[in-house]
Amino acid sequence: MSAAKNMNISLQIWRQKNSKEKGKMETYKLNDVSTASSFLEMLDQLNEQLVNERKEPIAFDHDCREGICGMCSLYINGRAHGPDTGITTCQLHMRMFNDGDTIVIEPWRSAAFPVIKDLIVDRTSFDRIQQAGGFVSVNTSGNTIDANATPINKQDADKAFEAAACIGCGACVATCKNGSAMLFVGAKVSQYALLPQGRIEATDRVLNMVRQMDEEGFGNCTNTGACEVECPKGISLENIARMNREYLSASLK
Amino acid sequence: MAKSTLLKSSIAKKVAMALSGIFLISFLALHFFINMVSVFSADAFNEMSHFMGYNPLIQFVMQPILVAGVVFHFIMGFVLELKNKSARPIAYVKFDGGANSTWASRNMIISGLVVLAFLGLHFYDFWVHEMVYKYVEGNAIEETRYYGELVAKFESPVRTGLYSVAFILLALHLWHGFTSSLQSIGFDNKIGKSLHTICYSFAVIVPAGFVFIAIFHHLINN
Ligand code: SF4
Ligand code: FES
Numbered sequence A: 001m002s003a004a005k006n007m008n009i010s011l012q013i014w015r016q017k018n019s020k021e022k023g024k025m026e027t028y029k030l031n032d033v034s035t036a037s038s039f040l041e042m043l044d045q046l047n048e049q050l051v052n053e054r055k056e057p058i059a060f061d062h063d064c065r066e067g068i069c070g071m072c073s074l075y076i077n078g079r080a081h082g083p084d085t086g087i088t089t090c091q092l093h094m095r096m097f098n099d100g101d102t103i104v105i106e107p108w109r110s111a112a113f114p115v116i117k118d119l120i121v122d123r124t125s126f127d128r129i130q131q132a133g134g135f136v137s138v139n140t141s142g143n144t145i146d147a148n149a150t151p152i153n154k155q156d157a158d159k160a161f162e163a164a165a166c167i168g169c170g171a172c173v174a175t176c177k178n179g180s181a182m183l184f185v186g187a188k189v190s191q192y193a194l195l196p197q198g199r200i201e202a203t204d205r206v207l208n209m210v211r212q213m214d215e216e217g218f219g220n221c222t223n224t225g226a227c228e229v230e231c232p233k234g235i236s237l238e239n240i241a242r243m244n245r246e247y248l249s250a251s252l253k
Numbered sequence B: 001m002a003k004s005t006l007l008k009s010s011i012a013k014k015v016a017m018a019l020s021g022i023f024l025i026s027f028l029a030l031h032f033f034i035n036m037v038s039v040f041s042a043d044a045f046n047e048m049s050h051f052m053g054y055n056p057l058i059q060f061v062m063q064p065i066l067v068a069g070v071v072f073h074f075i076m077g078f079v080l081e082l083k084n085k086s087a088r089p090i091a092y093v094k095f096d097g098g099a100n101s102t103w104a105s106r107n108m109i110i111s112g113l114v115v116l117a118f119l120g121l122h123f124y125d126f127w128v129h130e131m132v133y134k135y136v137e138g139n140a141i142e143e144t145r146y147y148g149e150l151v152a153k154f155e156s157p158v159r160t161g162l163y164s165v166a167f168i169l170l171a172l173h174l175w176h177g178f179t180s181s182l183q184s185i186g187f188d189n190k191i192g193k194s195l196h197t198i199c200y201s202f203a204v205i206v207p208a209g210f211v212f213i214a215i216f217h218h219l220i221n222n
Helices: A039-052 A124-131 A154-164 A171-175 A182-193 A202-215 A226-230 A238-251 B003-008 B010-040 B042-054 B056-086 B108-136 B146-153 B157-184 B190-220
Strands: A006-015 A024-034 A102-106 A115-117
Touching: A024 A039, A124 A182, A124 A202, A154 A182, A171 A182, A171 A226, A182 A202, A182 A226, A182 A238, A202 A238, A202 B010, A238 B010, A238 B157, B010 B042, B010 B056, B010 B157, B010 B190, B042 B056, B042 B146, B056 B108, B108 B146, B108 B157, B157 B190
Parallel strands: A006 A102
Antiparallel strands: A006 A024
């Protein structure tokens, strides 16, 4: 592995005081960025510089910084989570960039994800979709059936598990030219639709989740497949097809 | 579930778009077959065209359905495009669509509009002409006129060129549209995936065939 080097970069970042005010792109210079640092560490470094200059630091979302919580967002150089696939922004490293680069950083852009401040967007529309049906009702009165007591074929279990890997980051919406949330909703519908425990409420689930998705103002999927490429968890388009089937059969019931 | 909610839903619109697209594809396949016949036999082409032009089932049932299909597909495509534009009121300063999707998939509205413009010309050329010939001028049935009419249309190099460009755009439209329609109707299992090769081949071979027919008549018969 080559040794870490330092580089000087230029950043164009969306600044917006709050949800009401209009924002704009601002340019910053940042020197001595280590190629070994992560993208978020680079932003930390920039914020330190801004604080030292008595300027307002840049607000951006992050939490686990290890690719599992889905909080970090950022549209970097025209791509969700930046120039790599299968990763979140916290897993992006500065070695992907070169000395002298200009890096453009924007928030997720979607009518259903309004900007709260700078690069932070409000993703509670996803929560409302989940609340509309993304759950199973389990009797906890003492007669709970052990999940392992219900036989499930391996293929379905695997596919449900893959769908359940979705971390609700919203990269699918951000990258979709239509701002569609169908990969997210497809994953959430599929993770239950494939399991016997989820079948009981399957009809209402898909109808309610799709209705909520439409009400939130997400766009309509045209199968460009961009979401699948940018999804950090490799959620497949198959899940959208499954949701379509589930929805059609639920509607005709 | 109330029908009105179903029809308003994003998935229903998507499925409607897919089904109307598949219907138009089936018509295109038929049209392609008939046109291809013109390369091999003027007589057979005349016979088929005459059948299409005078069979009451085709004239008064199939033709209106076809027109309705085109109009529906177009209007729905436009409605969806507008809705999707409004889902992102603030555009990205930098958007690298090519990094994760094909040009054809992102620009269905452009390829669609070019094909629509071509269809307008095509309807004017053949359909309006046909209606005037049959119902306005009230000409007698002339079973052998079709081949000559076809050849005459490809006399001009400009027309033949425009015709070819429209079909290139149609190829792009089909390249994404055909497999996309299968995905929309939920066809994403093993059978669906193995159909993809057929879809992509169709998207290339059929438009290329139409262009070949145009150039053939332009060069050989004019
Ligand atoms: S489907 Fe993928 S991109 Fe979309 S929210 Fe889930 S993890 Fe993120
Ligand atoms: S900060 Fe948790 S996934 Fe990036």
